[in-house]
Amino acid sequence: MNKRYAIGVDYGTESGRALLVDVENGREVAAHVTPYPHGVMDERLPGSGALLAPDWALQHPDDYLEVLRQSVPAVLEASGVDPEQVIGIGIDFTACTVLPVDEQGEPLCYQEALKHEPHAYVKLWKHHAAQEEANRINAAAEKLGAAFLSRYGGKTSSEWLVAKAWQVLNEAPALYERTDRFMEAADWVVLQMTGSAVRSSCCAGYKAFWHKADGYPDQDFFRALDPRLESFVETKLRGEVVSLGSKAGELTAEAAAMMGLRPGTAVAVGIIDAHAGVPGTGAVRAGQMVMAMGTSLCHMLLSDKEIHAEGICGVVEDGIIPGLYGYEAGQPAVGDIFGWYVEQAVPAYMKEAADQAGISVHAYLERKAAELKPGQHGLLALDWWNGNRTVLVDADLSGMIVGLTLQTKPEEIYRSLLEATAFGTRKIIDTFTQAGIEVSELFACGGLPQRNRLLMQIYADVTGREIKIADSVQTPALGAAMFGAVAAGTGRGGYADIAEAAARMARVREETYKPIRENSEIYEELYREYNRLYELFGRGGNDVMKSLKRMKLRQEEAVAVR
Numbered sequence: 117m118n119k120r121y122a123i124g125v126d127y128g129t130e131s132g133r134a135l136l137v138d139v140e141n142g143r144e145v146a147a148h149v150t151p152y153p154h155g156v157m158d159e160r161l162p163g164s165g166a167l168l169a170p171d172w173a174l175q176h177p178d179d180y181l182e183v184l185r186q187s188v189p190a191v192l193e194a195s196g197v198d199p200e201q202v203i204g205i206g207i208d209f210t211a212c213t214v215l216p217v218d219e220q221g222e223p224l225c226y227q228e229a230l231k232h233e234p235h236a237y238v239k240l241w242k243h244h245a246a247q248e249e250a251n252r253i254n255a256a257a258e259k260l261g262a263a264f265l266s267r268y269g270g271k272t273s274s275e276w277l278v279a280k281a282w283q284v285l286n287e288a289p290a291l292y293e294r295t296d297r298f299m300e301a302a303d304w305v306v307l308q309m310t311g312s313a314v315r316s317s318c319c320a321g322y323k324a325f326w327h328k329a330d331g332y333p334d335q336d337f338f339r340a341l342d343p344r345l346e347s348f349v350e351t352k353l354r355g356e357v358v359s360l361g362s363k364a365g366e367l368t369a370e371a372a373a374m375m376g377l378r379p380g381t382a383v384a385v386g387i388i389d390a391h392a393g394v395p396g397t398g399a400v401r402a403g404q405m406v407m408a409m410g411t412s413l414c415h416m417l418l419s420d421k422e423i424h425a426e427g428i429c430g431v432v433e434d435g436i437i438p439g440l441y442g443y444e445a446g447q448p449a450v451g452d453i454f455g456w457y458v459e460q461a462v463p464a465y466m467k468e469a470a471d472q473a474g475i476s477v478h479a480y481l482e483r484k485a486a487e488l489k490p491g492q493h494g495l496l497a498l499d500w501w502n503g504n505r506t507v508l509v510d511a512d513l514s515g516m517i518v519g520l521t522l523q524t525k526p527e528e529i530y531r532s533l534l535e536a537t538a539f540g541t542r543k544i545i546d547t548f549t550q551a552g553i554e555v556s557e558l559f560a561c562g563g564l565p566q567r568n569r570l571l572m573q574i575y576a577d578v579t580g581r582e583i584k585i586a587d588s589v590q591t592p593a594l595g596a597a598m599f600g601a602v603a604a605g606t607g608r609g610g611y612a613d614i615a616e617a618a619a620r621m622a623r624v625r626e627e628t629y630k631p632i633r634e635n636s637e638i639y640e641e642l643y644r645e646y647n648r649l650y651e652l653f654g655r656g657g658n659d660v661m662k663s664l665k666r667m668k669l670r671q672e673e674a675v676a677v678r
């Protein structure tokens with residue numbers, strides 16, 4: 117049989133990448149990245165002087181098509197693969213990344229009259245300005261004893277679809293009225309490729325309260341939230357929810373021409389980016405946890421049991437691997453915290469030293485920080501620079517570092533930040549195991565395991581577990597390509613299911629990170645202190661972080677009015 121290929125398109129926070137993969141063995145033949153021309157819009161809209169409020173994070177939907185226009189032809193050209201040999205395409209996306217569209221599926225921000233209206237744009241996953249709505253959803257669900265709440269650990273997030281859509285209704289009711297549907301960006305891109313407006317069970321399950329047996333929450337719940345939301349599901353969430361592993365449709369002639377592919381190529385139902393990394397790492401069995409480590413960190417755990425545990429972001433049957441329950445937990449900033457430190461706070465002399473050494477500032481700080489023993493810096497940080505997703509589910513929390521003195525060095529702060537994120541992960545693993553959900557094997561994928569060895573050793577030491585690293589440096593794209601191969605089906609030389617595709621197309625590296633006993637012992641002590649801070653600032657009735665945030669918002673509003 118001729119060689120067969122699949123394409124995975126991974127839509128991250130800053131850019132999208134296409135990966136062309138050999139279906140037989142997962143060999144990555146060509147990759148191409150397209151940075152989003154509009155980037156993350158968190159200060160102002162394009163061509164507009166108006167400032168966006170704090171916590172806003174928007175994107176422009178045309179940037180997603182730009183990835184298809186640029187990166188797909190680029191991988192075909194670089195590889196010399198004939199489009200006829202591409203049997204399927206799959207996409208993965210950050211989520212919940214959601215946009216309002218009209219009856220034709222056109223984003224509202226394309227309309228001339230609405231291009232200066234922030235609510236007409238895509239709300240990126242890290243748009244955190246719907247916290248008020250999320251708080252009200254949580255209070256109402258708790259009061260009404262809504263069954264769905266326990267599947268999300270007792271709290272839903274401001275990052276999710278209903279909170280974001282309700283924010284539109286509250287702040288821009290006319291635009292809400294003009295919205296025919298709210299769509300996950302993953303589903304919207306699939307619509308652009310196939311003309312088929314299906315909703316991914318993965319996105320709907322983790323981000324929109326959908327359940328395989330129960331569907332969405334009923335009208336009574338939405339009416340209790342806000343009478344104007346009563347028929348939210350029947351109107352604004354229209355569209356069949358389709359299981360992962362299914363074919364969403366086939367490339368239309370127009371989309372195929374835009375991408376340089378053949379019309380009729382199979383297109384898979386979209387999947388969340390972090391979740392695509394699970395099969396991309398080769399994990400398909402109960403007990404396996406995959407950490408997708410990049411800007412943020414998502415923990416995905418496969419299990420044959422459905423247990424509802426406090427603070428766990430969500431459990432969805434067939435949500436990652438059909439046939440298993442997929443649990444998701446996460447930290448909304450990890451690489452972003454290290455990036456913040458390097459960009460905003462590292463003194464100039466460190467940058468010069470890194471330049472002189474001919475390495476990046478991250479690499480220089482890592483080298484210096486690796487000379488320290490655990491606990492030697494006398495610092496302890498809370499990793500809430502972008503709020504806390506698991507287990508506190510509170511976007512209003514913020515970061516802190518305790519123990520700073522006049523002697524504190526930049527590499528010590530850097531190391532304390534790496535450690536803080538590892539403690540955050542340990543807290544999540546402990547929450548799962550204490551709830552009776554076994555974590556038997558730990559894997560890592562994403563950009564960070566490739567870039568920072570110290571970070572990975574700290575994670576092994578803090579969790580006391582061996583960590584296996586995905587061989588692929590682009591596991592979400594590889595996972596998405598696998599779903600493309602499954603959508604094509606065995607008839608076209610693809611696979612019957614994702615487990616079979618993973619067995620053939622994914623692998624881990626030989627080298628693993630193993631905990632070092634002396635380090636783990638010290639980290640055990642530090643973790644106890646981390647837990648004390650966690651309780652004190654996270655739920656101890658101490659609302660100093662929230663009160664600072666309220667003051668900041670008040671003052672920023674005052675400045676904006678002036």
Ligand SMILES: Nc1ncnc2c1ncn2[C@@H]1O[C@H](COP(=O)(O)OP(=O)(O)O)[C@@H](O)[C@H]1O
Nearest residue numbers: 128410411451452454455478562563564567568
């Ligand atoms: N050597 C490094 N050590 C630690 N963090 C790093 C290093 N290099 C880059 N980062 C951080 O990694 C993040 C990017 O991770 P990556 O996996 O490439 O992206 P994404 O999560 O958007 O897919 C950025 O937040 C950046 O600050």
Ligand SMILES: O=C(CO)[C@H](O)[C@H](O)COP(=O)(O)O
Nearest residue numbers: 129210211241390410411412
């Ligand atoms: O919430 C998510 C998954 O559930 C986001 O997609 C994720 O946190 C974004 O990740 P990154 O930018 O690191 O790829």
